[in-house]
Amino acid sequence: MSIYVEAVLVLGILGGVLSALLALAGRRLANYGPCAVTINDRKPVVVEGGGKLLETLYDQRIFIPSACGGQGTCGYCKVEVVSGGRTVLPTEIPFLNENEIQRGIRLACQVKIKQDIQIKVEESLLSIKEFRAHVSRTRQLTHDTRELEIKLVEPATMQFTPGQYVQVLVPGKGERIFRAYSISSPPAIDSTIELVVRLIPGGVGSTYLHRVEVGDEITLTGPYGDFELDEDKKTxxxxxxxxxxxxxxxxxxxxxxxxxxxxxxxxxxxxxxxxxxxxxxxxxxxxxxxxxxxxxxxxxxxxxxxxxxxxxxxxxxxxxxxxxxxxxxxxxxxxxxxxxxxxxxxxxxxxxxxxxxxxxxx
Ligand SMILES: Cc1cc2nc3c(=O)[nH]c(=O)nc-3n(C[C@H](O)[C@H](O)[C@H](O)COP(=O)(O)OP(=O)(O)OC[C@H]3O[C@@H](n4cnc5c(N)ncnc54)[C@H](O)[C@@H]3O)c2cc1C
Ligand code: FES
CATH class of the missing domain: 3.40.50.80 (Nucleotide-binding domain of ferredoxin-NADP reductase (FNR) module)
Known part of the structure; x- marks a missing residue:
């Protein structure tokens, strides 16, 4: 074996050992251990550190708005972090004003749980539910837009106001992906909801909703949004x-x-x-x-x-x-x-x- 080949082999082995050590160190450093999460005045829950606050809230059946599905681009997932949130990240700054930063408002999809944390979630958000449902009808509205009727199964009805939206879970491995879709049907029909979905080429959520067929199961959360119709007949x-x-x-x-x-x-x-x-x-x-x-x-x-x-x-x-x-x-x-x-x-x-x-x- 030439000296050149030996040198390449040694360097290769050293490189391999180094990357294995770095991966191990990364895993150890990212191991924050059990962390206590206190939500409003509820009993603290203990979770394995390292996860995103948004995911932890979901696991606790708290479905806060997250229209971009946790990508940090919608700014909807605001919660108040009373303690343990560490510093505001640059990704959060565009969505928070000075007053919100002072009050400890954070984007739940950007906050990682690295220590015990205490947060406050608006009471109104605690009534948002997760629904098991299935597709009951589909109709092509235009060349790229599809209407879906979704039959709610558990819970069997949804109370919403006209103009509100739901978040549909896109099935897949890894982190949960949600996309927001406005409800196009009226609240008087409460056992089904209709959605109008435009296909975005390569889009995760819209492709999924353009492929589902009648009978397919769907998971969604809602209702979300602050459209508030003034019922005064003169308005x-x-x-x-x-x-x-x-x-x-x-x-x-x-x-x-x-x-x-x-x-x-x-x-x-x-x-x-x-x-x-x-x-x-x-x-x-x-x-x-x-x-x-x-x-x-x-x-x-x-x-x-x-x-x-x-x-x-x-x-x-x-x-x-x-x-x-x-x-x-x-x-x-x-x-x-x-x-x-x-x-x-x-x-x-x-x-x-x-x-x-x-x-x-x-
Ligand atoms: C409150 C709310 C209500 C909504 N209601 C509806 C609704 O009723 N019907 C509906 O069809 N959508 C609605 N949307 C948009 C929807 O949530 C998704 O963003 C949209 O379907 C694209 O998601 P995707 O997963 O298919 O694409 P992604 O996988 O998120 O994106 C794929 C690529 O397409 C680009 N892209 C994303 N959106 C667009 C766009 N609009 N035009 C061009 N390029 C884009 C992205 O930058 C990315 O490069 C609503 C959004 C919000 C916030
Ligand atoms: S910014 Fe969209 S979910 Fe957090």
Missing amino acids: ELICVGGGCGIAPMHSIIRHLEKTQSRKPCTLFLGAATAKDIMYQEEFEALKKRMPHFDVHYALSDLDASPEWQGDRGHIHELVQKLVQDKPGRQAFLCGPPVMIEAVSRVLHAKGFTKDRIFYDEF
């Missing part, structure tokens, strides 16, 4: 949906129909092309049955759908043109962040205060 509603943002608007409008509400409601729907518009026939039929309801569409792709006779442009331009400046109204917006930003700007200029605008962006 006029402005609903604006872009793309799949139609889902919560569909729930609100079907709720108005079911409750025979006389509330004035105007729906603005933005879509890229005519073939992306959802529920058009249904809304046109509702318009005839509900004298206080009106709907307007705008296509953002100016060159597509040459047969289209209606408005073109961005939906906020139509809102700007048609919404009158008068008090006592509520607005519900759902769609991509740029749409929410543009429509909110228009509505603020028309006298809507922040507390009268509810939105979910995705």
